[in-house]
Amino acid sequence: MDTETAGTPAPRRNTLTKEVVIRTAVALADEAGTGVPSMRRLGDRLGIEAMSLYHHFRNKDLILDGMIDLVFSEIELPPGDLPWQAAMRLRSASMRDALTRHPWAIRLMDSRTNPGRATLRHHNAVIGCLRSGGFSIAGSSHAMSVLDSYIYGFTLQELSLPFTSSAGLEDVAGSIMEQLPHEEFPHLSEMLADRGLKGDYAYKEEFDVGLGLILDGLERGREGWR
Amino acid sequence: MDTETAGTPAPRRNTLTKEVVIRTAVALADEAGTGVPSMRRLGDRLGIEAMSLYHHFRNKDLILDGMIDLVFSEIELPPGDLPWQAAMRLRSASMRDALTRHPWAIRLMDSRTNPGRATLRHHNAVIGCLRSGGFSIAGSSHAMSVLDSYIYGFTLQELSLPFTSSAGLEDVAGSIMEQLPHEEFPHLSEMLADRGLKGDYAYKEEFDVGLGLILDGLERGREGWR
DNA sequence: GGTTCTACCCTTACGCCGTAAGTGTAGCCG
DNA sequence: CGGCTACACTTACGGCGTAAGGGTAGAACC
Numbered sequence: 371m372d373t374e375t376a377g378t379p380a381p382r383r384n385t386l387t388k389e390v391v392i393r394t395a396v397a398l399a400d401e402a403g404t405g406v407p408s409m410r411r412l413g414d415r416l417g418i419e420a421m422s423l424y425h426h427f428r429n430k431d432l433i434l435d436g437m438i439d440l441v442f443s444e445i446e447l448p449p450g451d452l453p454w455q456a457a458m459r460l461r462s463a464s465m466r467d468a469l470t471r472h473p474w475a476i477r478l479m480d481s482r483t484n485p486g487r488a489t490l491r492h493h494n495a496v497i498g499c500l501r502s503g504g505f506s507i508a509g510s511s512h513a514m515s516v517l518d519s520y521i522y523g524f525t526l527q528e529l530s531l532p533f534t535s536s537a538g539l540e541d542v543a544g545s546i547m548e549q550l551p552h553e554e555f556p557h558l559s560e561m562l563a564d565r566g567l568k569g570d571y572a573y574k575e576e577f578d579v580g581l582g583l584i585l586d587g588l589e590r591g592r593e594g595w596r
Numbered sequence: 597m598d599t600e601t602a603g604t605p606a607p608r609r610n611t612l613t614k615e616v617v618i619r620t621a622v623a624l625a626d627e628a629g630t631g632v633p634s635m636r637r638l639g640d641r642l643g644i645e646a647m648s649l650y651h652h653f654r655n656k657d658l659i660l661d662g663m664i665d666l667v668f669s670e671i672e673l674p675p676g677d678l679p680w681q682a683a684m685r686l687r688s689a690s691m692r693d694a695l696t697r698h699p700w701a702i703r704l705m706d707s708r709t710n711p712g713r714a715t716l717r718h719h720n721a722v723i724g725c726l727r728s729g730g731f732s733i734a735g736s737s738h739a740m741s742v743l744d745s746y747i748y749g750f751t752l753q754e755l756s757l758p759f760t761s762s763a764g765l766e767d768v769a770g771s772i773m774e775q776l777p778h779e780e781f782p783h784l785s786e787m788l789a790d791r792g793l794k795g796d797y798a799y800k801e802e803f804d805v806g807l808g809l810i811l812d813g814l815e816r817g818r819e820g821w822r
Numbered sequence: 823g824g825t826t827c828t829a830c831c832c833t834t835a836c837g838c839c840g841t842a843a844g845t846g847t848a849g850c851c852g
Numbered sequence: 853c854g855g856c857t858a859c860a861c862t863t864a865c866g867g868c869g870t871a872a873g874g875g876t877a878g879a880a881c882c
Contacts, residue, residue: 386830409870418832420868421831421832421833421834422831425829426830477706477707480702480753480756481756482756493781494783495783501783507791510787511802512805515750516809518749519745519752522749522753523746523752524749526749527741527745530705530706530707530708554716554717555716557721557727558719560733561723561736565733565734580738583814583817584742584813587810587812612859634838644859645861645862646840647860647861647863651860656840824882826879827880828876828878828879828880829876829879830878832875832876833872833874834871834872836871836872837868837869838868840866841864841865843864844863845862846861848860849859850856851855851856852856
């Protein structure tokens, strides 16, 4: 065990690898909705001063890049042995899961511009799945655009809701209903009364409704995009 | 002009109204991608110390709420005298425009939980449009979910691109193409070569492709959702 | 063994941030 | 005139990312 013969230089001392730092940062971000940890908090958790982190990362953005790539690495790639629609269903669900498990991630995505390997691998696999499903390059591009937009947008809205459990839903909907001037917003009022208070407004199902609609539309347009 | 007879208390001195503050905050946020201004910068622009703002707003979140509501107020409501699909096309385009004009807005949306009047009015109008287009309550709910998810998600991705003008596109795509290990990500590589470098990859058109697909799907499911 | 080098970590400091707490004052009302 | 209130200011605190530079354990070479 002490005779390191690996190709990596085999660090000499406390060996604080980038991977450990990023994993810790993700774990900290997931704990209690405090969002992305500060350098000082991250250092604390690692038993290190904040400034020591700058020995491993030139600046904080590089840590954020790593965090995003770690999230992407958790998303299942579309299985190659399934029809493209089923494969897309799986990876879409997995993507929504990952973004929900790490609520801070989607807020970060639009500020990252350097995709990591896991991110590239993910996109590559998605395109590959579509192409072997019979989509042209243009078609794959359209399909990926609609699908990703939907998944990001849906999750963004889902995460912005002021409650977490489905139990809290009725309370919130109720208090909104009380404050809302019903004469001014009759349609909104009606929908909240019908959908919100019933309590059966499951987000998982809602996600699948939209996803199914989009997949059907893609199948219909598949041959047309050249 | 000096004899104020309006219902509002008619302020006595320097009259720094909430509306002016919020408008200034939006203007500052729009200038150079610095994002939402700090309280000190906002105060500076208004010729006021930062802390004086707390006389008008209990905390910064209330200012952010106001900024979001102002953005919503800029979105055109779906015209009542058009078929629902055409009306939705118009408000969707207007929504994307507003979110693009104020790139900081979409990042803020998921942290706001108190919708303003313009926001409520917007949602109410959208539901009303769908309902009079023949959708049931459940159907309107589904339609709104898919549409808003798509618009948010598409704009989010569009804003996260590392370039602004369509001129900068080719440069970026080119430099990505150089760095990318083509053997490892063949499909991604192929798509970038085909779509990116051609330079005709217009985002406006891409947006309309997905939107049309969704609207068609909604029309097809309209009668089915009860 | 002794020397040197370097990867790793630490200290101090700067200019930002949101905001708690308290102070001053101009202008209206009685 | 006196008092009140709306509006603005001052000072201060703890936290942020990070620039600049200092120290030291342990491997590498003589």
